[in-house]
Amino acid sequence: MPPKQDSNNKVKKRVRKSITMEVKSKILKLKDRGYSTSSIGRELNLSRTTVQTILKDKEKLLTALPSVSSNSTIIRKRNALIYEMEKLLYNWIQDQTQRRVPLSLAIIQNKALSIINTLQNKRGENNSDETKCFSASRGWFMRFKTRYSLHNIRVQGEAASADHVAAQSFPGILKEIIESGDYSPKQIFNVDETGLFWKKMPSRTFISQEEKSMPGFKAAKDRLTLLLGSNVEGDLKLKPLLVYRSENPRALKNYVKSTLPVIWKANPKAWVTSILFEEWFTKHFIPEVKQYCSNNNLAYKALLILDNAPGHPVRIADIDPQIKVVFLPPNTTSLLQPMDQGVIASFKAYYLRRTFSQAVKANENDGMELRDFWKSYNILQCVKNIATSWDEVTPNNLKGVWKKLCPFFFEPSESSTSTDQPNVDEITTDIVHLANRLPDIAVTTDDIDDLLSSHSQELTDEDLIELEAQVQKEALESQEIASSISDSEKELTLKKLSVAFANLKNAMKIFEENDPNFERSFNVNNKICAAYHCYQDLYDSKKKEAKQSRIDSFFKPKV
Structure with a gap:
């Protein structure tokens, strides 16, 4: 039956009826008397499908009827298992969308069915009557989209693949934009997000093997997201944006986060x-670019090239008229995006090599x-290693990855060659040598390759369940830490500064007295002195503030 329309030809929304236990009892009695479902529906003004469902x-119902009053209303309550599955599914969809x-x-x-099966297995509810009929139908999906406001998710009949045609034509379009705006390689930027499992070991190490059998959250699944970027020239490496799941982790307690x-x-x-x-974009990218242009005697303007990830809002194009934002065509990120052409891969290899070196x-x-x-x-150690690893990425690496998107900035022979990224295979070999210096560890290059590639793999059902539980736990911990933070717990006092200066002077004295190469020790000492000059200024300032008054000022004069 088509939906009813009012006088203005507007479709009226169908209102769901609440069915009392009294009505449900009548349905059962009529059925026992031999009435058909259609006749029962006509008798009680209900649809045939509603009668069948009841x-x-x-x-x-027979179990519930003796204990429920006849006027009580049955409220439709969504199955708890399906509710939890949808929550995890939403997280998975968002994660996939974030990674384009x-x-x-x-x-x-298929993912919905997989998650609900995993939840059933964990709870021993494989034969649950309430979920065994769940089929993840198209109707369920449309309702799920409405419940979670997934209006920006476009689902096709088949998953889209890389668009090679668009990737071939876009560099020509971009060239016209660059020429019309008169942008130099110093004024053209690209940024891209990447996930980083910052505490993950190769799968064959005993740590990973132990974690597989350990209940609860696994440290190896702890992931953060980084936003990395630079200009074509490779001489402005943007400060990384790091997004973590906790605002106040214990390791950063009492640190001023703006100084990280x-x-x-x-x-x-x-x-x-x-x-x-x-x-x-507003508080960091624009000021950083503005300062860079000023330092390099350039007109303040820039071209920022982004992919069409949902986290990149189109409205940023209207924030600053001097910053033009251009989006890559859909499904061309893997083919064109500069940061994806070697920068992120080399950064992750540097990060892993550094952590193994420290171990x-x-x-x-x-x-x-x-x-x-x-x-x-x-x-905190992770943040330090991220900063150091990002510093290791060279300007040549940052510049070379633009050859596919901006071949017109390179000589023909240069643009046809591979990008100037460092040899990740060589870094992987270094990591293997470092790892195998540790006792009871035996890893191969394949193990390291698998670990590096795992950062871009999708979350499994188990990952989703564990991460959701950890998010809830750490939300409470973060609130506790935030309420206990005290500015006085971390302070450079005069005494602490004096001890630090004495230790530095002793170290420099050892260099000078024992190094036969005077020029080397002399240069090192000068650099060290220059490096901690800011702390000397702080010491002088504190000493001035703490200067004692004359002793006679504490006594009252005799009358």
Whole structure:
């Protein structure tokens, strides 16, 4: 039956009726008397499908009828297992979308069935009557989209693949934009997000093997998101944006986050949302570019090239008229996006090499086992290693990755060659050598390759369940830490500064007295003195403030 229309030809929304237990009891009695479902529906002014649905629950109704009053209303309550599945599915879809992974209806339906099966297995509810009929139908998906406001998710019959035709034509379009705006390679930028499992070991190490059998949250699944970028020239490496799931982790207690070598932001899923991206664009990207142009005697203007990820709102194009924002064609990120052409891969290899180097040093110098080192490795050390690894990415690397998108900036022979990225295979070999210096560790290049590639893999059902539980737990911990933060707990006093200066002077004295190369020790000492000059100024300022008054000022004069 088509929906009713009013006098203005507007479709009236169908109102769902609440059915009392009294009505349901009548349906059961009429059926026992031999009435058909159609005749019962006509008798009680109900649809035939409604009557059929109620009759299917006959056994449950017979159990409930003696204990329920006749006027009580049955409220439709969604199954708890399906509710939890949808919550995890929503997180998975958002994660896939953040990583620009195209989705089809069939893929989402299969994932929904996979998650609900995993939840049933964990709870021992494989034969649950309430979920065994769940089929992830198209109708369910449309209702699910409405419940979670997934209006920006476009689902096709099949998942889209890389668009090679658009990737071939876009560089020509971009060239016209660059020429019309008269942008130099110094004024053209690209940024891209990437996930980083910052505390993950190769799968064959004993740490990873132990985690597989450990209940609860696994440290290896702890992921953050980074936004990395630079200009074509490669001489402006933007300060990384780091998004973590906790605003106040214990390792950063009493640190002023604005002084970190990254831009620290947080949300429960560690995603770069459109709000965070707009804030980064306004408060960080624009000022950094403006300062760079001023330092290099350039006109203040820039071209920012982005992919069409949902976290990149189109409205940022209207924030500053001097910053033009251009979006790559859909499904061309893997083919054109500069940061995806080698920068992110080399950065992650540098990060892993640095963490293994620190583990080896802790073992050889302090006798610390890898298990203990990894247990003590916290988000503050991770931030330091991110900053150092980002510094290791060279200007040649940053410049070379633009050859596919902007071949017109390179000589023909130069643009036809591979990008100037460092040899990731060589870095992987370094990592293997470092790892195998640790006792009871044996990893291969394949293990390291798998680990590096795992950062871009989708979250499994188990990952989704564990991360959701950890998000809830750490939300409470973060509130407790925030309420206990005290500015006085971390302070450079005059005494602490004096001790630090004495230690530095002793170290420089050792260099000078024992190094036969005077020029080397002399240069090192000068650099060290220049480096901690800011602390000397702080010491002088504090000493001036603490200057004691004359002793006779504390006594009252005699009358």
